[in-house]
Amino acid sequence: MKDVLPEIPVFEGLNRQQIDELSSWLQRREYAEGQPIIKEGDPPDGLYVLAKGTVEVIKDTPSCTLTIAELQAPSVFGEMGLLNAEEERSAGVRAKTQVIAGFLPAKVFAAKLAADNLAALHTAVNLGRIASQRLRSTTRKLATLSEEFTRHIHAESLGIEGRKQ
DSSP: OTTTGGGSGGGTTOOHHHHHHHHHHOEEEEEOTTOEEEOTTSOOOEEEEEEESEEEEEEEOSSOEEEEEEEESSEEEOHHHHHOTTSOOSSEEEESSOEEEEEEEHHHHHHHHHTTOHHHHHHHHHHHHHHHHHHHHHHHHHHHHHHHHHHHHHHHHHHHHHHHO
16 A cells, blocks of 8 residues: 555655655555445545556436546545545545555545645645645546537527527
């Protein structure tokens, strides 16, 4: 697990000692292909460090289950729950392949932050930066979809208007 941490942007800026320390906070977990890792709506309990394998981020809708993203190792997921433990999980995550992950319990991370631990503080700043980048990307996608939807509705209304005349 220790070897993949420096490759993940969330742990950028940590020195070797801090990487070793953070690695000691992680609990090794393994998941079989298709196995749920996070269930949408569950209370957040921590961050997952994806060391091996691929996962799908999924969102249930009234008509289907959408795959929102696919993440490959090395990566992290569950970061929103680590930053905001008051909100339930907004999406689910399931193993697309066999997965090996490190689990960082939210309680451990919160205790390290409260103790002004530098590894935890660097990680929190990086999580905030990455969350901001993801929000910007989501905002751009939403704007594009909204624009496309508006053009579609406008074109449809012109077609309807044309038939009435």
